[in-house]
Amino acid sequence: MAFVTVERFKKNSPSTTIAAPGISNSDTTIPVAELSVFYDATGLIKEGIVISRNNATETATEEIKITGASGTSGAGNLTGATRGVSAHGTNGAAAAWTAGTLISCQISSTLMNRIKDDLDEHESAKAPIASPTFTGMVTTPAIKITGGTPGVGKVLVSDADGDGAWTTPAPGTDFLVVQIFS
Numbered sequence: 001m002a003f004v005t006v007e008r009f010k011k012n013s014p015s016t017t018i019a020a021p022g023i024s025n026s027d028t029t030i031p032v033a034e035l036s037v038f039y040d041a042t043g044l045i046k047e048g049i050v051i052s053r054n055n056a057t058e059t060a061t062e063e064i065k066i067t068g069a070s071g072t073s074g075a076g077n078l079t080g081a082t083r084g085v086s087a088h089g090t091n092g093a094a095a096a097w098t099a100g101t102l103i104s105c106q107i108s109s110t111l112m113n114r115i116k117d118d119l120d121e122h123e124s125a126k127a128p129i130a131s132p133t134f135t136g137m138v139t140t141p142a143i144k145i146t147g148g149t150p151g152v153g154k155v156l157v158s159d160a161d162g163d164g165a166w167t168t169p170a171p172g173t174d175f176l177v178v179q180i181f182s
Contacts, residue, residue: 013104013105013106014037014104015037015052015102015103015104016032016033016034016035016037016102016103016104017032017033017099017100017101017102017103018030018031018032018033018051018097018098018099018100018101018103019031019032019033019075019099020099021099022096022097022098022099022101023096023097024096025083025093025094025095025096026083026094027081027083028079028080028081028082028083029077029078029079029081030064030066030077030078030081030103031075031076031077032075032076032077032078032103033075034073034074034075035069035070035071035072035073035074035075035076035078036072036073036074037104037105038066038069038078038105039069039072039073044066044068044069045105046065046066046067047065047085047108047110048063048105048106048107048108048110049063049064049065049066049078049103049104049105049106049108050062050063050064050103050104050105050106050108051063051064051095051097051101051102051103052101052102052103052104060090060091060092061092062083062084062087062092062093062094062095062097063084063085063086063087063092063108063109063110064078064081064082064083064084064085065081065082065085065110066078066079066080066081066082067079067080067081068080085108085110086108086109086110086113092109144162144163144164145164145165145166146163146164146165147165147166148165148166148167149166150166151166153168154166154167154168155167155168155169
């Protein structure tokens with residue numbers, strides 16, 4: 001699965017209501033009291049739109065996707081609605097909703113699954129890469145220690161010929177520390 005961008009939502013997911021006369025379980029045009037709740041700075045939010053639970057009839061929330069809207073603010077219609085997105089049997093299935101039922105953009109199961117899939121793909125892309133096989137010869141420089149005694153605060157200093165000696169550095173002297181592991 002390829003990475004899919006998740007749409008941004010308005011802060012605090014403001015809601016509006018389904019406008020009169022309401023909708024049947026097969027309507028693909030949803031009349032709403034305020035279209036602006038379905039827009040953010042980047043444009044129309046097309047997924048994660050949830051029609052709220054109806055406690056009186058114990059109808060679960062229904063998630064929808066849309067393809068467009070009749071405007072950007074004021075009363076209008078959400079168009080091209082796919083109903084009952086991510087329904088599980090009758091739970092979340094397309095239902096009839098009366099005027100006044102809340103509708104808003106929310107983090108829905110579809111969006112949560114998309115985020116999870118994107119994270120899973122990201123993690124699998126981070127799988128370790130096999131280390132290359134070294135096939136050459138390793139040569140290490142030889143240092144011949146010609147003087148001094150190792151001890152606390154001493155450093156091994158070598159000259160251009162590779163001759164080295166243990167010495168106590170002068171205060172304020174900078175040294176490059178090289179650690180060789182075998």
